[in-house]
Amino acid sequence: MAPADRRHRHLNMFPGDRTAAGIAFTRRTLADWHLTDPAACTDALLVAAELLANAAQHTPGPERLDIDLGPAGLTLAVTDPSTDIPRPGALRPDTPHGHGLVIVDRLALAWGHRPTPTGKTVWALLPARATDSSGRREHPRGVRRGGPERRRDGRAGARRG
Numbered sequence: 001m002a003p004a005d006r007r008h009r010h011l012n013m014f015p016g017d018r019t020a021a022g023i024a025f026t027r028r029t030l031a032d033w034h035l036t037d038p039a040a041c042t043d044a045l046l047v048a049a050e051l052l053a054n055a056a057q058h059t060p061g062p063e064r065l066d067i068d069l070g071p072a073g074l075t076l077a078v079t080d081p082s083t084d085i086p087r088p089g090a091l092r093p094d095t096p097h098g099h100g101l102v103i104v105d106r107l108a109l110a111w112g113h114r115p116t117p118t119g120k121t122v123w124a125l126l127p128a129r130a131t132d133s134s135g136r137r138e139h140p141r142g143v144r145r146g147g148p149e150r151r152r153d154g155r156a157g158a159r160r161g
Helices: 018-032 038-058 100-107
Strands: 007-012 064-070 073-080 110-116 119-126
Touching: 007 018, 018 038, 018 064, 038 073, 038 100, 038 119, 100 110, 100 119
Parallel strands: none
Antiparallel strands: 007 064, 064 073, 073 119, 110 119
């Protein structure tokens, strides 16, 4: 992917079923950008769903979904009006909920949050493989197989130590 191929889309969200709207928007964007690897698309949709559901459950609701495709991969970012810092819970397979950020942590190369003037944005970086016009898969530049170390605490940057 050439630097000129960097892409961005966003969806401003309004009251209603924001999670379903965000998932549909993500699915359309992946298809429009020819990101057709089934496993990568499933991971991206699952991460989008978890970020949106967390914002819906723990805040007044998601306000914006940003999707960026660049040299490092695919970034999904959900903005909400809460300043509360997201923290992954302990993995408890015997409970039906509470796994959102654990799932994000397992699937993402990196994830974190950043403050906004009215709340915060929670983001996740995923590997992305586009299909070029010949049908061959392109791997984003700068992404090593296995990706960089990810932080378990959700803060930006790679984990050290």
